[in-house]
Amino acid sequence: MGVVRTASIGLVGLEGTVVEIEADLSANLPALVIIGLPDASLAEARERVRSAAVNAGCALPNRRLTVNLSPASLPKHGSGFDLAIAVACLAAAGAIEPASIEGVVHLGELGLDGRLRPIDGVLPAVLAAMRAGFRAVMVPTANLAEAELVPGIRAIGVASLRDALIHHGGTLEPVPVEPVALAAKPGAGTDAPEPELAEVIGNVEAVDALLTAAAGGHHLYLLGPPGAGKTMLASRLPGLLPDLGDDAALEAASLASLAGRPPVGGLGRRPPYEAPHHTATAASIVGGGSRVIRPGAAARASHGVLFLDEAPEFPASVLDVLRQPLESGVITIHRSNAVASFPASFQLVIAANPCPCGGWGSKAPGELVDACVCPSAARRRYLGRISGPLMDRVDLRLWVPRVTPAQLRMSAAGGALTTEAARARVVAARGAAAERLAGTPWSRNAEVPGAWIRGEGGLHPGGRATAALDRALERGSVTMRGYDRTLKVAWTLADLAGLAVPGVDEIGQALYYREGLPT
Structure with missing residues (x-):
């Protein structure tokens, strides 16, 4: 034969x-x-x-x-x-x-x-x-x-x-055997119950920032004292995102399968959520391996959220490996015998305490002279572990204060925004952006190149609307990348408000999200 x-x-x-x-x-x-x-x-x-x-x-x-x-x-x-x-x-x-x-x-x-x-x-x-x-x-x-x-x-x-x-046609008698089952692995399975946004007490401004991040696909930085609710807020972001389409769901499931966490019970439609510990290595974040190249947390978070809690505790080299994927949406890993590429279209959420002791800003709003025992140099050094080039790629930067007793009492009256209602607003805003970007390779505001907004796309509002943003660029408080990203956030705010074009208020709010952290 x-x-x-x-x-x-x-x-x-x-x-x-x-x-x-x-x-x-x-x-x-x-x-x-x-x-x-x-x-x-x-x-x-x-x-x-x-x-x-x-x-x-x-x-x-x-x-x-x-x-x-x-x-x-x-x-x-x-x-x-x-x-x-x-x-x-x-x-x-x-x-x-x-x-x-x-x-x-x-x-x-x-x-x-x-x-x-x-x-x-x-x-x-x-x-x-x-x-x-x-x-x-x-x-x-x-x-x-x-x-x-x-x-x-x-x-x-x-x-x-x-x-x-x-x-295949072999002349053998069937012999029943017990199939080998899949080994249970952490993270395997289908959609888990999502945390409810209405459980967030106070922090209305932070909830608005979450909506903006979800609607436009923007990256988010949450700064605040311990116990302010940064992790709670980040865990609610995936629930605000729309269900995944067929291609995105298959891609997310394929990445999970490569990582040894195959889908169980059907193709999951909810966006993935990855929250690696701050002891994670660069290889565990972006992927790697000497023999078999496996996807890391950033790749597994594609079409979902990558949350870095206690970000200054991550090694600076680990944080900086995310700079290139945040720009390109692709992770490329080179080995001597192979080159592997993984998608990396994730939303990055960074959370950090304001200082090593966490005490700075822990009192009521407006009372920022408090129990912090860290010298100002130590605080600057601590937050400086998150490099400027990485922060320049983050669109929304927000101070998250601790909840006050008054806010706690007000929350008992109800009326908080639910995850379902928030997701409906996000879906409507994304629909407006997709309609505006029809005929282009992009569907979300965060994906659109700045040069296209200012040029061929004709989406630069100009005139009085961008006067404050233009001044910020002139005095150097925002970079050219930051200028473009502020415009994208402004368009997202306009989509959420049902406006045809962002105005002074939307540009001002977007600029506040970029420059409004306390110093």
Whole structure:
């Protein structure tokens, strides 16, 4: 019998490449040889495939089997090629018809007993197979629900190698086995209950800033003493964002799948929320890995929110790796043998205390001489850990004071803005922006380049409306990037207010969001 072929998918970042699995049986000394730049775990597939075939009731012949993974120049890693290698070898040995496996992509790791174990990254792999023109994919039973999320391709779930051979026409009697289940991992699952915005007491100005950030896709900086509610506010932002569309939901689910947190119970429509601890490394934020490149928190937060609590406690080098993704919306990770790209269209929310002790500004509004014991130099040094270039990319900067007893009593009367009502306002504002930006590659105000606003787009209000902003640029209190970002925030405020064009009030409010922090 000639060379037998089937297919699998090799992932580099979120991009999948079709890998052709070729198997050739020859009359040389018995061996199973895998070539084509496999890594250590893939090279060990020899023993897994041999043992799994014996326990599936269809042992490999006592001859030389050569398996080639093509393209040979592409580095291949992981155990997800096991099933494809096994069916190709057994087809070469005559156990099944070669024609039955040619048009099917096979994904899955084999156990020594012949059962198939689930793998990470099934969703992006199936997406890559569908885009390459394949119409069928075979996966472990535990990954079937994930594979079925991809439209236009038939997903086949099998619990063991024996079941896979029977599906391909092998003359074997079915033997029921208990499928290997997905291991429970933190963060796996579908949409969790979202925190309610109405629970936020006082801080009306902060709630308005949240609405503005959600409506325009703007980044947000919250500064205030401990206990003021910064974390509570940040956790409410995802609830204000609209449901994800089909493409965004698939992309977010693919990133979660690569990170070992596959969707359970269907495709989630709510935006993701990532809040890494301040001990996180740069690799855990943007992604990386010496052998397998995995997405970091910033990539997993795509189409959602990345929240950095106690931001000055993060190493400066970790914070600054976000500067380029905030501009481009893409994270590119270079390794000696591969370059992987992940989307990074997240909203950044930064929260910080005003000083190391947290006491500065902790009294009632207007009483900023209080219990802080930090020298002014220590306070400047503490907040200076968040670099100027990073802060320049943050559109909204807000002081969050502690709640007063009067505000607490007023909250008992009710009337607070609910998450549902706030989301409706955000959806309406985004609809206005999308209508204005129809025919362009952008749909949110934060995505629009400043040069386009001031030039071809004709969205610069000009005249008296921008006089204060022009003066701020002249005296150097805002950069050119800050000038453009202030205009974008002003347009978002106009969309929320139902105005056709931002006026003096909207420009002034946007400028206050950029310059209004106490010093």
